[in-house]
Amino acid sequence: MTGAKSRLLLIDDDSNTLAPLARAFRLAGHEATVCDNVARALEQIRTTQFDLIFSDVVMPGKDGISLLEDLKTAGITTPVVMISGQANVEIAVRATKLGAVDFLEKPLSTDKLLLTVENVLRLRQLENENLDLRRRLGRHEFIWSGTPMEQLMAQIDRVAASESRVAIQGETGTGKELVARMIHHRSARRDGPFVSLNCAAVPAELIESELFGHEKGAFTGAMGRHIGKFEQAARGTMFLDEIGDMPLAMQAKLLRVLEEGEIERVGGERAFPVDARVVVATHRNLEELVRQGTFRADLFHRIYVVPILLPSLRERAEEISTLANYFAAQVASQNGWKERKFSPEAIDTLTRYPWPGNVRELRNVVERVLLLSGNDAITADDVHKALPALGVGGDAAGSSMGTLTERLEAFEKGLLLAELRHHHHHMTNVARALGLERSHLYKKCQQLGIDVRSERKSE
Numbered sequence: 001m002t003g004a005k006s007r008l009l010l011i012d013d014d015s016n017t018l019a020p021l022a023r024a025f026r027l028a029g030h031e032a033t034v035c036d037n038v039a040r041a042l043e044q045i046r047t048t049q050f051d052l053i054f055s056d057v058v059m060p061g062k063d064g065i066s067l068l069e070d071l072k073t074a075g076i077t078t079p080v081v082m083i084s085g086q087a088n089v090e091i092a093v094r095a096t097k098l099g100a101v102d103f104l105e106k107p108l109s110t111d112k113l114l115l116t117v118e119n120v121l122r123l124r125q126l127e128n129e130n131l132d133l134r135r136r137l138g139r140h141e142f143i144w145s146g147t148p149m150e151q152l153m154a155q156i157d158r159v160a161a162s163e164s165r166v167a168i169q170g171e172t173g174t175g176k177e178l179v180a181r182m183i184h185h186r187s188a189r190r191d192g193p194f195v196s197l198n199c200a201a202v203p204a205e206l207i208e209s210e211l212f213g214h215e216k217g218a219f220t221g222a223m224g225r226h227i228g229k230f231e232q233a234a235r236g237t238m239f240l241d242e243i244g245d246m247p248l249a250m251q252a253k254l255l256r257v258l259e260e261g262e263i264e265r266v267g268g269e270r271a272f273p274v275d276a277r278v279v280v281a282t283h284r285n286l287e288e289l290v291r292q293g294t295f296r297a298d299l300f301h302r303i304y305v306v307p308i309l310l311p312s313l314r315e316r317a318e319e320i321s322t323l324a325n326y327f328a329a330q331v332a333s334q335n336g337w338k339e340r341k342f343s344p345e346a347i348d349t350l351t352r353y354p355w356p357g358n359v360r361e362l363r364n365v366v367e368r369v370l371l372l373s374g375n376d377a378i379t380a381d382d383v384h385k386a387l388p389a390l391g392v393g394g395d396a397a398g399s400s401m402g403t404l405t406e407r408l409e410a411f412e413k414g415l416l417l418a419e420l421r422h423h424h425h426h427m428t429n430v431a432r433a434l435g436l437e438r439s440h441l442y443k444k445c446q447q448l449g450i451d452v453r454s455e456r457k458s459e
Contacts, residue, residue, distance in 0.1 A: 006121055007031045007049070011041045011067070012056040012083070017106070021054070024110045030117070038062035042070055050078050052120055054113075057084035057091060065091070068098035079120050083108060148311065149319070159306050160186035165258075167303050168281040170310030173358030173435050176281035177241060179308060184237040189277055192236025195229050200245035200439045207250050209266050212257075218267025230263050233276035243303065244284035244295060245439075255299045278303065283440070313355040313362060321347045323359065327366040328378070337370065345380040353387060356412050360435030388415050388422075388433075413448040416441075425452065 008030050012018050018034045025032040033048070035041040038055075039062055045053070057064040064082055071080065082095045085106035092103045101120055104112065159166055160183045168176045177196065184194045202210050209218075213228030230238055240246070246254070257263050258278065264271040280303050289295035313320070324342050332339045342350070355361055365386050373382040416430075423429040431441040445452055 005029055005031060006051040006117065008033070008117070009041065009044065009048075009050045009053045010034045011036075011038060011054065011059075011064070013037060013059045014056070017056070017083075017108075021108070021113070024113060025117070028114055028117075038064070038067045038070075041067065045071070045076060045078065046074075051124075052117060053078055053080045054083055055080055057082055057095070058086050065094060065098065068095060068100060072099055079124060081116055081120065149316065152308070152310075155308060156182055157186060159183055159308065161188075162306075163277060165277070165303050165305040166279045166308060167286070167306070168279065168308045168310065169286075170281075170283065171312045171356075171358055172283045172437070172440050173360030174310040174312060175359055176283075176310060177239065179310065180237070180239045180241075180279045180281060183279060184239075184277075187237070187277070189236050193233055194237050194239065195233035195276075196239040196241060197229050198241045198437070200242040201437060204247045204250070207247065208253060211250075211254070212263045212265055214266035215268050218265070222267065225265075228263070228265065230257065230274045230276055233274075235275055236277070238276040238278050240278065240280045242282055242284075242440075243280040244282035244286055244289055248294065248296065251296045251299050255296065255302060258299075258302045313358040317351050320351050320362065323362055324350055324366055327363045328370060331367045331370050335370075338376075340370065340373075340376060340378055342378045342383075343380065346378045346383045349380045349383040349387075354408060354411055356408075356415060357435040364433065364435050388418055409448060412444070413450065416445060416448065416450060420450075420452070427452070 008025055010018055010021050010025075010032055012021075012034075013036050015036070018036065022032040022034050033044065033050070035044060038059060041053075041055070055064045055067055062070075064084070068080060068082075071078070079101045080099065081102045081104060082092075082100045083104045083106060084091070095103055101123070102116055104116065156179060166180075166183060168179050170176050180196070181194055184190065197207075197210060199207065209226060209228065211228050211230055213226045213231055214222050216222055216224050240254075257274070260271075261275075262271040262273045286295055286300055286304065290297050290300050321342070324347065328342065329339050331337070350362070350365075357364070365383075368386040369378055369382050372386055373379070375382060416434075419430045419433055423433065427438055427441060431438045434441070436444070442452070
C-alpha cells in the first residue's frame with residue numbers, strides 16, 4: 001500500500017455489496033463512505049474531497065455512466081473505478097472514454113480491490129509529481145538565443161557529461177543557479193537530488209552545520225540530529241552559490257571535504273564518505289580574492305576546474321526582445337491575464353537600459369509593466385514608467401564623462417539612490433525591485449560608497 005490513509009467513496013444500490021466492501025477497506029486502514037444512489041453521491045462529492053470513487057454501473061435512476069458524465073461536466077477529476085455484474089465491452093469502452101480509470105467485474109476479490117486502490121493512488125501521485133516538476137522546471141527555464149549563447153549551451157552539455165567540478169561566474173541575475181540546474185539535469189546524476197546553499201545568506205556561525213549537519217547536543221539549541229546539505233545531495237549535485245562570500249575558516253573545512261570525499265557532522269565523532277558532485281557560483285572575481293588573501297588559493301584550484309562565464313544582459317542586448325516577450329507571456333499565463341506584446345519602440349527603450357540586475361531585473365520590470373499598463377500593445381512610455389527613476393536617458397546613463405566602468409558605476413549609484421528614496425530605504429523592497437539578494441544589495445551600496453544610514457537620516 002501507499003502507506004497513507006485514503007478517503008474512499010463507495011456507490012452501489014446493493015447493501016450486500018456495500019457492507020463487505022466498506023469493511024475490507026476500513027480494515028486496510030482506509031476511510032470508506034457508502035452511498036446507495038448517484039444523486040446523493042454527487043452531493044457528497046461536491047462537499048467532500050475523496051481520493052478515489054468506486055461506483056456500480058447499473059443502478060435505479062442515475063447510473064454509473066451518468067455519474068461519470070456529471071463529474072466530467074462539473075470538472076471534478078477524482079479518479080473513478082467502475083464495478084458491475086453485468087459488464088460488457090460496450091459499457092466498459094464508454095466508461096473509459098468518460099474518464100473511468102478501471103473497470104472491475106463482480107464478484108469482487110478483496111485482494112484485487114486493495115491492489116486497485118494502491119495502483120490508482122500511486123498513478124495519481126505520479127501525475128501530481130509530474131505536474132509539479134513541470135511547474136518547477138518552468139520557473140527554472142533558461143531562455144536564450146544567438147550564436148554566443150549557443151556556444152555556451154554546447155559547453156554546458158560537454159561539462160554535464162563529466163564529473164568535473166564547475167565554477168560558474170557572472171553578475172547577479174545572469175542565471176547562475178539555472179545553469180547549475182541545467183548541468184545537473186543533463187548529467188548522469190539527474191535522478192539524484194539537486195541541493196543548493198547560498199553562502200552569502202547563511203551566518204558564518206551556522207554555515208558549517210548547514211553544510212555538514214550536526215549531532216544532538218552539539219551546541220545550544222541542537223535538540224536533535226540535523227542532516228546537512230552534503231548528505232542531502234548524496235548521488236546528486238551540491239550547488240554552492242556565492243562561494244566567494246564563504247568565510248575563510250569554512251573554506252578550509254570545505255577543502256578537506258573536496259580532498260578526502262568525507263564529512264564530519266558538528267559534534268560528531270567520526271567522518272563518513274559523501275558522494276555529491278560540487279558546482280559553485282559567484283558574482284565576484286575569485287582570482288582577485290585569492291590575491292587579496294580573502295579566498296584560499298588551494299580551494300580555488302580545487303573548485304576552478306571548469307569555469308563557465310555567463311555574459312551580462314548588456315552583452316546579450318540582441319536577446320532582450322525575445323526575453324521580454326517570453327516573460328510577458330509567462331506572467332500573463334500565471335495571472336490569467338490577456339497576453340500582450342512589446343512594441344518596437346518599447347523594445348528599443350528596454351535595449352538602451354543597462355540592466356545592472358540583468359535577466360532577473362528584466363523579468364521584474366516586465367511584470368511591473370504588465371501591472372501598470374492597460375494598453376493592448378506595450379509602449380515605450382509604459383516601459384519608461386516601469387523603469388527606475390534614473391532609467392533610460394537619466395543623467396548617469398547619458399553621461400559622456402569617464403570610462404565605461406566609471407559610467408556604469410555612476411549609473412548604478414544613481415539608480416540605487418533613486419530606488420532607496422522611492423522605497424523609503426526599505427532594503428527588502430529595494431532588493432526585490434532590483435532583483436537582488438539583500439546581502440548583495442548591502443555589499444553593492446558599500447562598493448559604490450553609499451552610506452545607507454546617512455541616506456536614511458537625510459530623507
